[in-house]
Every structure is written in C-alpha cells, then in structure tokens.
Amino acid sequence: MPRAIVLDPGDTVATLIDPARTGEAATLAGARSGTVTLSADVPFGHKIALADIPAGADILKYGQVIGRATAAIPAGAHVHVHNVEALRARGDVSGRAA
Amino acid sequence: MSGATFLGYGRPDGSVGVRNHVAVVSVMDNCNPVTRKVAEAVAGTIPVTTLFVRGQLGRDLDITLDTLAGLARNPNVAAVLLIGLEAAMTEALAKRIRPSGKTVASVVIQQVGGTINAIAEGTRAAARLVREASRQRRADFPLSKLVIGVECGGSDTTSGLASNPAIGVVADRVAAAGGSVIISETSEFFGAEHLFAERARSPKVKAQFLEAVQGFEREIMAHGIDLRGSNPTPDNILGGLTTIEEKALGAMAKAGKSPLVGVLAYGEAPREAGLNFMATPAPAVESLTALAAGGCQICLFSTGVGNPIGSVVSTTIKVSGNRNTVDFFADNVDFDVTGVLERGEPLAEVGGRLGDYMLSVASGELTTSEVLDVRETCISRFLPSM
Structure with a gap:
C-alpha cells in the first residue's frame, strides 16, 4: 500500500513517499493516520488532497500556506501546479497583496 | 560528532583548510584561457575563473573583486597565483588577498609577452607553489x-x-x-x-x-x-x-x-x-x-x-x-x-x-x-x- 506523510495536523495535503495509482488507498503517516483513496495516478513525492478543497482555499503543508487552489480539488486528487498557484513574488498580478 | 575534531591545514590568519589547493585565479575574463591551461598543467591546482571585471564599475566591480579575493582567501587555498592582463587590476586584486598572509604570486600577460609566455611562467610559478604547499601536514583542529x-x-x-x-x-x-x-x-x-x-x-x-x-x-x-x-x-x-x-x-x-x-x-x-x-x-x-x-x-x-x-x-x-x-x-x-x-x-x-x-x-x-x-x-x- 502506498504511503503518504502528513507534516502538521492542520495540513490539507499529504506527500506520497511511494508512487500510487487511481483507486489505491494511501496509508497516512506522520501527523495523521488512516487512508485516502486516490482519484488519479500520482507520482512519488507529489501531493494528494486529504479532504475536499474548495477553489480559492489556502493549501496547507508544514502547517503553513504554500499556495491557493485555482479549482475545486476533491479528496484523493493530485494537488500540483494544475490546480494550485503560488501567492508570493507574483509581479504579474499587479496590486495583489502577498 | 560531539567533541570531535578534523585533520586540517592551519593558515597564517588562524583559519583552517580542509584542502590544500593552489588557486590559479583569473583577474578578468580575458585571462581565463591562460588560467585553465596552467591549472591543467599542474596537479594540485584549481582554476578560479570570472566572466567579467573588465568594464565593471562601482559596487558591481567591488563585489566581483571581493568575491574573487574571498575565493583566494578561502582556507582551502594554500597559495595564490593571479593571472592578469595588466598590472593595475592585478595589483588591485592582490591587495585584497594579502591580508590572509598567504603567498600571492602573479603573471601579467602583457608584461611577459603574450599567451605562450604567460602559460610557461604561470606553469613554473604554480609548480613551485604546489611543491611548497605540499610540505604542510594536516593537524587536529x-x-x-x-x-x-x-x-x-x-x-x-x-x-x-x-x-x-x-x-x-x-x-x-x-x-x-x-x-x-x-x-x-x-x-x-x-x-x-x-x-x-x-x-x-x-x-x-x-x-x-x-x-x-x-x-x-x-x-x-x-x-x-x-x-x-x-x-x-x-x-x-x-x-x-x-x-x-x-x-x-x-x-x-x-x-x-x-x-x-x-x-x-x-x-x-x-x-x-x-x-x-x-x-x-x-x-x-x-x-x-x-x-x-x-x-x-x-x-x-x-x-x-x-x-x-x-x-x-x-x-x-x-x-x-x-x-x-x-x-x-x-x-x-x-x-x-x-x-x-x-x-x-x-x-x-x-x-x-x-x-x-x-x-x-x-x-x-x-x-x-x-x-x-x-x-x-x-x-x-x-x-x-x-
């Protein structure tokens, strides 16, 4: 069974430390226990959503904000550049506070 | 690792190297070909190159010279051979390295009559510096x-x-x-x-x-x-x-x-x-x-x-x-x-x-x-x- 690490109890994502395929249940370790069923193939080292994340919500890892969801992300989905954007050093978005 | 020591090379300024390199240092970009040939010719040397200096001004020049000098002053360097084009900038760099107390030799390409002479003189100087540096022994620090x-x-x-x-x-x-x-x-x-x-x-x-x-x-x-x-x-x-x-x-x-x-x-x-x-x-x-x-x-x-x-x-x-x-x-x-x-x-x-x-x-x-x-x-x- 693929394993996924949660770094802080408040995190909304887990990091896979094994590759995982659609339909597999990833075993959570670290700050959370239990399993999350994947809705996509996700490579080693990539992140999955621990619960449904609404569009526009902060993404939390290390107990800190690492970005914002650009689309609704269902539990078990791959969380990456296709559905999360950085908030810092975004000179392309004028006038937006960090 | 607690209370541990390592075997290093004591330097005149009190710092300690973990390596005993002789650094062959380009004073500016146009010296790199000579620097590389000398470093290739002499075992125990490292080439330290730069893509600029010529044409740099003010703070930008200072940062480049200070960085080159810092690389030469690094405790891993036993002695320094500068490869310069002309004397003034070569001396400007040497002056920033000398406070370390280590030997700073130089070859000025315009003064020795071009590339072949500079490589020959640089190779002789680097060979001498490496043989001198090799007399030093590691000690506990x-x-x-x-x-x-x-x-x-x-x-x-x-x-x-x-x-x-x-x-x-x-x-x-x-x-x-x-x-x-x-x-x-x-x-x-x-x-x-x-x-x-x-x-x-x-x-x-x-x-x-x-x-x-x-x-x-x-x-x-x-x-x-x-x-x-x-x-x-x-x-x-x-x-x-x-x-x-x-x-x-x-x-x-x-x-x-x-x-x-x-x-x-x-x-x-x-x-x-x-x-x-x-x-x-x-x-x-x-x-x-x-x-x-x-x-x-x-x-x-x-x-x-x-x-x-x-x-x-x-x-x-x-x-x-x-x-x-x-x-x-x-x-x-x-x-x-x-x-x-x-x-x-x-x-x-x-x-x-x-x-x-x-x-x-x-x-x-x-x-x-x-x-x-x-x-x-x-x-x-x-x-x-x-």
Whole structure:
C-alpha cells in the first residue's frame, strides 16, 4: 500500500513517499493516520488532497500556506501546479497583496 | 560528532583548510584561457575563473573583486597565483588577498609577452607553489574552525522531508561547537521568512533579514516578474514541488534550529560565529561561489531529483533522500539519507552519521564533485558592464 506523510495536523495535503495509482488507498503517516483513496495516478513525492478543497482555499503543508487552489480539488486528487498557484513574488498580478 | 575534531591545514590568519589547493585565479575574463591551461598543467591546482571585471564599475566591480579575493582567501587555498592582463587590476586584486598572509604570486600577460609566455611562467610559478604547499601536514583542529555552507539544488519534496533536515542536524552541531553555518538563496525564503525571522538573535538582525528577503520580493514585483517562470524550476515541479512557498518551507530546514546571528552580503565572511544568512541569487553555482568566497570550507548540498554541481574552492557534499536519485544518479551522490522516509530512521541518527561523514571529508576523504571535477565558478552580476 502506498504511503503518504502528513507534516502538521492542520495540513490539507499529504506527500506520497511511494508512487500510487487511481483507486489505491494511501496509508497516512506522520501527523495523521488512516487512508485516502486516490482519484488519479500520482507520482512519488507529489501531493494528494486529504479532504475536499474548495477553489480559492489556502493549501496547507508544514502547517503553513504554500499556495491557493485555482479549482475545486476533491479528496484523493493530485494537488500540483494544475490546480494550485503560488501567492508570493507574483509581479504579474499587479496590486495583489502577498 | 560531539567533541570531535578534523585533520586540517592551519593558515597564517588562524583559519583552517580542509584542502590544500593552489588557486590559479583569473583577474578578468580575458585571462581565463591562460588560467585553465596552467591549472591543467599542474596537479594540485584549481582554476578560479570570472566572466567579467573588465568594464565593471562601482559596487558591481567591488563585489566581483571581493568575491574573487574571498575565493583566494578561502582556507582551502594554500597559495595564490593571479593571472592578469595588466598590472593595475592585478595589483588591485592582490591587495585584497594579502591580508590572509598567504603567498600571492602573479603573471601579467602583457608584461611577459603574450599567451605562450604567460602559460610557461604561470606553469613554473604554480609548480613551485604546489611543491611548497605540499610540505604542510594536516593537524587536529576543533569543529569551531569550520564554516559550512548549506545549499540545495535540484530540490524535490524529499529535500524538505529528509536531506535538508538531516543537514540541519549537522548545522546545529557545528554552530553549537562554535563554528559557523551560512544559509543563502534569498528568494527561497519567500513564504518561510516569517518563521526564520523569529530565530534572529536581535531585532536588528531580524529587520536586516526581513529587508533582504522582502526587499528582493519588492524588486521582483516592481519589474512585473512572475517568479513562477523561474522558481520552482521545471525539475523541482517534476519532483513534486508546487510553489516557491512549499520549496522555501523545506529549504529552511537546512539551517537547523540555531539562532540567526548575522546577515551577510554576497560573498561576505561571517563577522560572528553561529548561523548566518547570506543574500544570494538562488541558482546553485552563483550561491556556492558566494559561500566559498565567504570562507566556507565545506558546503553540504541537498539534492532531490539530482544536481551534480560543486564549488571549485569549497568541498561540496551531495546529500539525497530520494531513492530514485540515490540509485539512478549515484555517480553524483555522496551521502544517502533515504532511510528517513523509507524506514523512518530518526533524523538525529541520520544527521549524526552525516556529521561523521562530513568530518571524514574535512580530513581528506574526496567527494564526487571533486573526483569527477564537476565544479564551476560564477560570480553574480548586480549592474550592467559599461
């Protein structure tokens, strides 16, 4: 069974430390226990959503904000550049506070 | 590693080298061909090159000369041979190296009559300096004599979970023993600087650190730049890193948990022992060059998806916690910390072993970037040439 690490109890994502395929249940370790069923193939080292994340919500890892969801992300989905954007050093978005 | 010592080379200024190189140093870009030929001809030398100096002005010239001088003053360098085009700039650089007390010889290409004579004279001078340097013996020195740089390149999510925290354990031990640690790469604090700033020993250091990071972000914003075009890099993203904030929160772990005692400019040496931050660009070669100029004898370099590069002057140790990289990219990995994620090995134990390995390297064990000569120098520019 693929394993996924949660770094802080408040995190909304887990990091896979094994590759995982659609339909597999990833075993959570670290700050959370239990399993999350994947809705996509996700490579080693990539992140999955621990619960449904609404569009526009902060993404939390290390107990800190690492970005914002650009689309609704269902539990078990791959969380990456296709559905999360950085908030810092975004000179392309004028006038937006960090 | 507690109470441990390493076998190093004592220098006239009280610093201690972990290597005994003779540095052949280009005074400017047009000297590099002679520098490389001399360094190829004489075993025991390293080439220290620069792509500029000619045409540089003001602060930009000062940073380049100070960085070149810092590389030459690095304790890993026993003696220096400058390769210059003309006498004035050669002397300007020599003057910045002499306070170290080490021998500074020079060959001026215009004065010796061109390339062939410069290579011949440089080769003779370098040969003499290497034979002299080889008379020195290693002796026991305490950890307090170490200045280590902590760097990451080709990062992925394992960097923040395994290799960076393992390096952080070593960083804390060096700092606790009275040595120095330098963390760099200004933009790789975006999203983590609020946590790191809390470790500043004084309000002044905290303000200096925050200004270095947030001032740089303001500059990026003022140029209308979207950092996502550059950082995380395409290989970082393949490795699972999604945003600069995620990368920064993992990168910070390299610095352990010690208090932040100082904020340094590009290539500047620590004024005080302990954990220092140096403002540098994020790319590894530019950052390693600055760390080496700041006096780091060793750089602990964490890699996730695999970045082979090392510093010419500062012995570079590649650490990875990614099983695929440790297996597939093995030629360029010095230390395997995959046990952290694969077997849940405690970071204190893994970091302890990494510290012991670092002391063996400090005492003479060679690293992959040294034996394969995967080493490069790049001094950052801050203004255009005129």
